[in-house]
Structures are given as structure tokens and as C-alpha cells.
Amino acid sequence: MSVLVKHLYAAVKEIEPTHEEWFTAVRFLTETGQMCTDWRQEYILLSDILGVSMLADAINHRRPSGATPNTILGPF
Numbered sequence: 120m121s122v123l124v125k126h127l128y129a130a131v132k133e134i135e136p137t138h139e140e141w142f143t144a145v146r147f148l149t150e151t152g153q154m155c156t157d158w159r160q161e162y163i164l165l166s167d168i169l170g171v172s173m174l175a176d177a178i179n180h181r182r183p184s185g186a187t188p189n190t191i192l193g194p195f
Contacts, residue, residue: 136144154161166172176189 151161151165173189180189182189
């Protein structure tokens with residue numbers, strides 16, 4: 120978490136969002152969380168959309184040079 124916070128601070132410093140832009144981002148995350156239920160986890164889908172799921176999978180299942188990339192299978 121400390122690394123994530125450090126990079127979040129760096130991103131905010133680089134982006135220099137206005138109050139309105141930051142509130143929009145917070146509202147987006149809030150609305151995403153409000154859609155989550157015990158069986159519907161929207162943050163997992165957000166991770167997929169942002170490509171983070173694939174990156175984490177590639178890091179945890181490294182392939183030999185020249186091999187085709189990993190694929191995360193799902194219901195979509």
C-alpha cells in the first residue's frame with residue numbers, strides 16, 4: 120500500500136487536477152463501490168479494463184522470451 124500511495128501522490132502532482140476534476144474521480148470510485156455486492160465486484164472489472172489484471176498475471180506467470188502473452192479467461 121505504501122508504494123501505491125507514493126505513486127498516487129506522484130500522479131496527482133504530475134496531473135495537478137482541479138478540485139472539480141478530483142471530485143469527479145472520487146465520485147467515479149464511490150459509484151463503482153456502490154455497485155459492488157457480494158456477487159458483483161466492479162473493482163475487478165475496473166482492474167480488467169485498466170489492464171492491471173493482465174499485468175499482474177504476466178508478472179506472476181512469467182513466460183519465456185518469444186512466447187505468446189498470457190490470457191485471462193472470463194465470462195466475457
